[in-house]
Amino acid sequence: MTDSARSRILDSIRQASRRADDDTIERELQALGSAPTADLPAPELSTAFLANVLKNQGSIDCVANRSGVVKALAEYLYRHFRSHRLVAGNDPNLAAMPWREAGVLPRFGSVEPGEPVTLSYALLGVAEIGAIVTLTGKANPAANNLLSEHHIVVVDSTRLVRDMEAAWKIIATESARTGRPRGINFIAGPSSTADIEGKLVYGAHGPRNWHVIMMGDLPATTVAEAHALAGR
Amino acid sequence: MKQTSNTFLDNAHVALQDADKAQRRDIMALFTPLVRNAAMESFGHFEALRAHVKQVKQHSLEHLDHYLARFEQEALHNGNHVHFAADGEQMNSIVLEICQQHSARHVAKGKSMVTEETGLNDYLKRAGIRVMETDLGEYIIQQAGETPSHIVGPALHKSAAEVRDLFLAKHDLGDRELAETSDMVREAREVLREHFLKAEVGIIGANALIAENGYSMLVTNEGNGDLCANLPNVLIVCTTIDRVLPRAEDATATLRLLVRSATGQAQTCYTSFYSGPRREQDIDGPLETHIVLLDNRRSEILASDYKEMLQCIRCGACLNHCPIYAGVGGHAYGWVYPGPMGSILTPLLTSLEQSNALPNACTTCGRCAEVCPADIPLPDLLRDLRHEESERKLSPARWRLGLQLHAWLACHPRLYRALTGLGIFILYLLGRRKGSFKHLPLAAGWTSERDFPAPAGKTFMQQYAAQQRADKTREHKQATPVKRAPKPGRVSGRGTPVGRGSSGRTSAGRTSAGRIEPSMGEGWQHEAGPASPGTIRDSGKISGGSKDSGGKAAAKKPKAHPGGPRGKKPRRRKDHD
Structure with a gap:
């Protein structure tokens, strides 16, 4: 059934299409140029990215190095859960964190029901939309983005890009090297819904809280500037 | 889903009786344009982005044979099973077969208007499969046994109190x-989390399909679609052939317009791209993935003059800005797609016979075309469907007779002006004392709800001609050197003469010169020109001129309706609908 449907549909489409050769199509496509992107709220990628994360109702921390990351994690976990436990994917970047320095106890793997906090290491941060990018796989199981109450993401400041087009270039390069990942996830905020009378509620199906820890050598004023730009 | 589009007027009447729902629709109609406009202003390059995305969509549709074949090739390479379905029945049967192959009893489903179009839920339910909608809005209406009232917010017609009562009744x-x-x-x-974890099959839609790499794009705020795509062992993507875009960057360019137009956000919480089943090293994700590509007359639309409708990105902005939709709500439209886009898609995907009331559910105010991120000339397409309705004698005979009479009169401008002038003058004489009419012959539809204001005595064209004559006389006088001082009262506060070129209003209530064109008066059927920048384009739309071509639209060939006879020789459009 699907084979005959396929040939019938493709035949109809062919008749309605211009039936140009591949070179012509490619040339026409290139001539379309590129789409305009949104202006950044600040000239520095890190400030712009963090401001947009805040606008997307995320929370932020800014630390200098990996020791700072585990310290910030420990404080976050203690503040919310009086605990030092979390679940992280098998990402070499996370495995290399000095966990003992802050007494954080990660379990590496996929989140199980009842585990409230997951940690991801972002492939990229996209300043234009305040989103982090993860690829599904052993290093970041998809469930870890979706099934916890709190999703924490570490972003290396050197892995920030301006816009989604720049992100796709890096993803394409990565895919050519390691093969296409099953899933590419742009995450820009905690899960939300406005399906009941248009009232916005966080924690629809996925995490209620989304926390981004930016790691890098950044000016001390970055976080304050981001808050000022986001108005929160 | 049982279609009731042709009882639109009755459906609308019923909808208007519910004051509470009508009030909520009014609030949404005020609120949703505000957030959309704020998002577009903040972005700052709406027109440029819209023009770019439109070009990309047109390019994709012009070469859909190339891009669909490329997408299929890449999707197969990524490990998917790719299916083609000619109609809804085929899509439903393909999905059921996959479910049965895996002995699935539970299906978790993300929001998909395509599967609403095909009635997939009922089809699977009849085969004993429990399908759970997981988007909160879809879940609410599924529990209530209703259909979506909006393509983005399916349950926005329900109050919080109704949802509360529903949950108390349905959740033990x-x-x-x-x-x-x-x-x-x-x-x-909590209720749906359990269902996610036990579902054997997940079903989602796709906001775009990317030809260059075989990925499908999924845009959600709740994350429910991603749970459907990642937790069950089998994933089925139900989508349509017109979703294909050439490159990943084209999908994200579309995304910029989609989210701002739909919800006023700069970015949705979850934007995911899925390529196929889990890879060797992966520890989660589906083991098997299927992509079902539905045609359901879209290839016929592609070959017709309605192909611009395939540029639609399903943002719902036209619904949010439509006064008819705001007035009567989505259910009145009687099928899956409501509002302006639905009033075009429904006749094209079902038949004009089943839904010819819908193209008439439009004031041609043009707001939908102003905000449409895909730049679809929605009022023009609606008008073309009305034209076709009339040509195929689907509209009531008295309507057609009235239109023919009007068209004949409009083709005789002198007679038209004389008769309208006479009519207006008589109405003026009859109504000048009370200032309005409670009853008028042939206008019961108006006067049953509100009084009809008595005319001022002269038609617009009469007033316009008088103003033109006065202007010419004044210019002539000004051209002649006169040493006398201007009369008091003829000079505005800044010393600018009132009339052409001034910023004030003339005695006829006309704004400054250049804002009213003769072509917008009674002679508009012949002379409609492109709307001037910065002015509302309603007049151009009403006049039968398209936004792009103005009066040229009147000479455009008639639309070839996909449901009409194939290969039929295009007819010359008559000048008047």
């Missing part, structure tokens, strides 16, 4: 308050 969870919206969301989350 004992005594509880559910006082706040957040309580209801939390409860739905």
Whole structure:
């Protein structure tokens, strides 16, 4: 059934299409140029990215190095859960964190029901939309983005890009090297819904809280500037 | 889903009786344009982005044979099973077969208007499969046994109190308050989480398909679509052939318009791209993935003059800005797609015979075309469907007779002006004392609801001609050197003569010169020109001129309706609908 449907549909489409050769199509496509992107709220990628994360109702921390990351994690976990436990994917970047320095106890793997906090290491941060990018796989199981109450993401400041087009270039390069990942996830905020009378509620199906820890050598004023730009 | 589009007027009448729902629709109609406009202003390059995305969509549709074949090739390479379905019945049967192959009893489903179009849920339910909608809005209406009223917010017609009562009745969870919206969301989350974890099959839609790499794009805020795509062992993507775009960057360019137009956000919480089943090293994700590509007359639309409708990105902005949709709500349209886009898609995907009331559910105010991120000339397409309705004698005979009479009169401008002048003058004489009419012959539709204001005595064209004559006389006088000082009262506060070129209003209530064109008066059927920049384009739309071509639209060839006879020789469009 699907084979005959396929040939019938493709035949109809062919008749309605211009039936140009591949070179012509490619040339026409290139001539379309590129789409305009949104202006950044600040000239520095890190400030712009963090401001947009805040606008997307995320929370932020800014630390200098990996020791700072585990310290910030420990404080976050203690503040919310009086605990030092979390679940992280098998990402070499996370495995290399000095966990003992802050007494954080990660379990590496996929989140199980009842585990409230997951940690991801972002492939990229996209300043234009305040989103982090993860690829599904052993290093970041998809469930870890979706099934916890709190999703924490570490972003290396050197892995920030301006816009989604720049992100796709890096993803394409990565895919050519390691093969296409099953899933590419742009995450820009905690899960939300406005399906009941248009009232916005966080924690629809996925995490209620989304926390981004930016790691890098950044000016001390970055976080304050981001808050000022986001108005929160 | 049983189609009731042709009883639109009755459906609308019923909808208007519910004052509470009507009030909520009014609030949404005020609120949703505000957030959309704020998002577009903040972005700052709406027109440029819209022009770019439109070009990309047109390019994709012009070469759909190339890009669909490329997408299929890449999707197969990524490990998917790719299916083609000519109609809804085929899509449903393909999905059922996959479910049965895996002995699936539970299906978790993300929001998909395509599967609403095909009636997939009922089809699977009849085969004994439990399908659970997981988007909160879809879940609410599924529990209530209703259909979506909006393509983005399917349950926005329901009040929080109704949802509360529904959850208390449907969820066997004992005594509880559910006082706040957040309580209801939390409860739905807990109930649905269990279903996610036991579903053997996940079904999602796709906002775009990317030809260059075989990925499908999924855009959600709740994350429910991603749970459907990642937790069950089998994933089925139900989508349509017109979703294909050439490159990944084209999908994200579309995304910029989609989210701002739909919800006023700069970015949705979850934007995901899925390529196929889990890879060797992966520890989660589906083991098997299927992509079902539905045609359901879209290839016929592609070959017709309505192909611009395939540029639609399903953002719902036209619904949010439509006064008819705001007035009567989505259910009145009687099928899956409501509002302006639905009034075009429904006749094209079903038949004009089943839905010819819908193209008439439009004031041609043009707001939908102003905000449409795909730049679809929605009022023009609606008008073309009306034209076709008339040509195929689907509209009532008295309507057609009235239109023919009007068209004949409009083709005789002198007679038209004389008759309208006479009519207006008589109405002026009859109504000048009370200032309005409670009853008027042939206008009961108006006067049953509101008084008809008595005319001022002269038609617009009469007033316009008088003003033109006065202007010419004044210019002539000004051209002649006169040493006398101007009369008091003829000079504005800044010393600018009132009339052409001034910023004030003339005695006829006309704004400054250049804003009213003769072509917009009674002679508009012949002379409609492109709307001037910065002015509302309503007049151009009403006049039968398209936004791009102005009066040229009147000479455009008639639309070839996909449901009409194939290969029929295009008819010359008559000048008047």
